[in-house]
Amino acid sequence: MQLGISTYTFGWAVGDPGNHCPPKPIDELTLLSRAEQLGVRLVQFGDNLPLHELSVGRLAALKQETGQRGIQLEVGARGLTDEHLSRYIELSVYLKSRLLRFVIDKGAYKPAIDAVIGILKNAVPSLEKMGITLGIENHDRLLAGEFAEIMERVGSLQIGICLDSVNSMGAGEGLADVVNTLAPYTVNLHLKDFGIRRLPHLMGFQIDGRPAGQGMLNIPWLVQQINPYGRCRTAILEQWVVPEPDLTDTITKEAAWAEESITYLKNSELFCF
Structure with a gap:
């Protein structure tokens, strides 16, 4: 399983125009440089840096740079419609992306x-x-179970699950049950370590991010559950970095977490890079 980074490894530095945006967000070529600095050759683009909004010139430069640097791209998007999916299949072909990651929903668009x-x-x-x-x-x-139903009813080996290690907690599901259900369909893995702590007033818990290997995610176990099915070829570090009061400090912290996380994942000997 090849290890890589994504735009969600550096979510604070990439920015989100609807929520937070640094004065100088990192762009697609900077992300390639970050991958080189971390010693990985795989970069996944998520919907926080939408490739379909880049100019023809920027896309051409991205394609050229990935070829020159020997970096493999994975393309990603949000909002599953026929038109948007077709657009991103074309982008995947252009950028030689073997995997296309999609989030179904976008804003008020929540298809049945x-x-x-x-x-x-x-x-x-x-x-x-x-x-x-x-x-x-x-x-x-x-x-x-609903994601599994979708996979079974579509019935194609060209379509599987991008398994995120934390997202399904928002639906009230534990990781063990999610992995048990979705491991057979997993074609891409999002490694996102997390912690759960009781709030000081004792009336509830808070889930937030941790550097890989420093939280509650048992990464060796997770890989062990997925590997036997032979469909998952890539694993991407994502991060939920707990913000500091100042955005600049948060971005600095995010970069430090990425370095710590990649170092841990490389030393685990679970991944190639």
């Missing part, structure tokens, strides 16, 4: 399961023709 299945079935011929694997990320609206 039958609609999702129809969209995915429509895309199977193109995915097969282009040799692209589509990974649907488990997010917190649908339960793991």
Whole structure:
């Protein structure tokens, strides 16, 4: 399983125009440089740096730089519609991305399961023709069993699950049950370590991020559950970095967490890079 980083490794530094945005967000070429600095050759682009919004020139420069640097790209998007999926299949072909990661929902757009299945079935011929694997990320609206139902009803090896280690907690599901249900379909893994702590007033818990290997995520166990099915080829470090009062300090902390996390993951000998 090849180890890589993504735009969500550096979510604070990339920014989110609807929530937070640093004065100088890192761009796509800076992300490639970060990968080189960390000693990995795989970069996944998420919906926080939407590739379809880049100019033709920036896309061409990204393609050229990845070739020159020997970095493999994985493309990602949010908002599963026929049109948007088709657009990103084309981008995947252009950027030589073998895996396309998609989040189903976007804002108020929350399609029913039958609609999702129809969209995915429509895309199977193109995915097969282009040799692209589509990974649907488990997010917190649908339960793991519903994602499994989608996979079974679509019935294509070109479509699987991008398994995030934390997202399904938002649907009230524990990691062990989620992995047990979705491991057979997993084609991409999001390594996102986390901690759970009781709040000082004792009226509840808080879930937030930790550097890889310093939280509650048993990464060796997770990889052990997924490997036997032979479908997952890549693992991507994502981070929920607990913010500091100042955004600049948060971005500095995020970079330090990324370095600590990649060092831990490399030393685990679970991944190639």
